Amino acid sequence: MKKPSGDDWLVPISQTELPFFNRVRAPRRQRCHPTASVRFARHMWRRLATYHRRGTQFAFERRSLNDEAGKMLTGGCLCGKVRYEVTGAPFHSTICHCVDCRRCAAAPLVAWFSVKRSEFRVVQGTIARFASSKPVLRTFCADCGTPLTYQHDDFPDEIDVTTCSLDAPDAVPPDDHTWASQRLPWLPISDGLPQYPHGRDKAAV
């Protein structure tokens, strides 16, 4: 068989074949220059496709939020050596202005939330303990010093956890301010939350 070369590849189109080639090529031209109705149909199709995509995305986000709500809270210290998990629902979420919390964290205030002691567990690292007063035990990372928990003998079934050691502190916003009587004067409170002069057992201001 002769190997094709050069002009052998070019096959001339006969006059009888030409209308057939034109018919075949005509729809292609239409796709390049669609009529107004075709353009409108495509426009609507794109919009529908966008809505569909967005709807799927919103559905996915809603599902993610639901998953978040049912998921346990996790947190840890600054250096990453201590990691903890919180199962169950947080309660008594507060911003404490007491002098001991201020000193402990070297910060003007400390946000805490409470959980049952059985619902808090350290899953990694070693925590150090310090009794800041006779009935109070505070824990922190032995390496970087991040304050982690607070336990009071009067509430043996509860443990307080520093909200800002959570991976997602947004998940547990504060309900009130406690020990507002010891608040630093240069730190005004304007969030409208109840303020307790001491603990939550006394009337709010």
Ligand SMILES: [Zn+2]
């Ligand atoms: Zn640490």
Ligand SMILES: [Zn+2]
């Ligand atoms: Zn405090």
